[in-house]
Amino acid sequence: MFKKLSLFAFALLLIIQFTTCLPRPTSSESEEDNTIPHGTSTATPSLGENAVPNGRKRLESSIYKNFENFLNFRLERTNKIAQDVLADPSMNSIASPAMEEEKNVLRKYVKDSKEALLAVLPADKNDQHNRFFFAIGKDFVLENFNSFNRSRASETEQLTPEQQVSWNALKKHGILEYSEEMVIRANDFAKQIVDDFDDYMKALSTVEKEKEKEMVDVWDAYKKNEIGLDKVEFGQNLFGALFKYDSKA
Secondary structure (H helix, E strand, O other), rough: OOOOOOHHHHHHHHHHHHHHOOOOOOOOOOOHHHOOOOOOOOOOHHHHHHOOOHHHHHHHHHHHHHHHHHHHHHHHHHHHHHHHHHHHHHHHHOOOOOHHHHHHHHHHHHHHHHHHHHOOOHHHHHHHHHHHHHHHHHHHHHHHHHHHHHHHHOOOOOHHHHHHHHHHHHHOOHHHHHHHHHHHHHHHHHHHHHHHHHHHHHHOOOHHHHOHHHHHHHHHHHHOOOOOOHHHHHHHHOOOOOOOOHHHH
């Protein structure tokens, strides 16, 4: 059940979940309206969801809140970096359509990331399904910036002069420091999941332990160092198991 996940695979898991589970927009919906899926699921929770122990629901809610905080940190920092890059004089050093496109991508990200930061999940939609849609929507916006950054940080592809200008400006305005901090925060987030899961396991009654037998067995194996995962890796896998879209609902 639990296999090692790298940080990249951890992020990739979210993108895969997004692309396979979210409904595709119709041709009548504008690109701007679908940058972040503000809409929430209208599905009625199944009996299975209602049967989930309250402790499990609180655990999932806590994980979601911490994940949203992590996403908002990334949105805020990358929004600032994008704004600083756009304001850098070097971004006007080349007069070409390609350079204008570099700036247009960043301008759009500044707008989209600001909207994503301001977006709030309605209190009456705070269930597992809608939390999934909402958080993955924020992550989808972030991926636009990540893609821009990755292509310009490439060590194997030759950059165009315009891309090189953008990459130099990104480095000047803190993209490398942000990347390092993101790894630290991602690891802290994964460790917090393990700590919260530990509290959840300790609070389970005998009857609840029977209902959560698979999780209890995995937890016991982890504590005995039988599954070969450190705390960060185990937290990443717990995230994949506890924060997901339930297609049965």
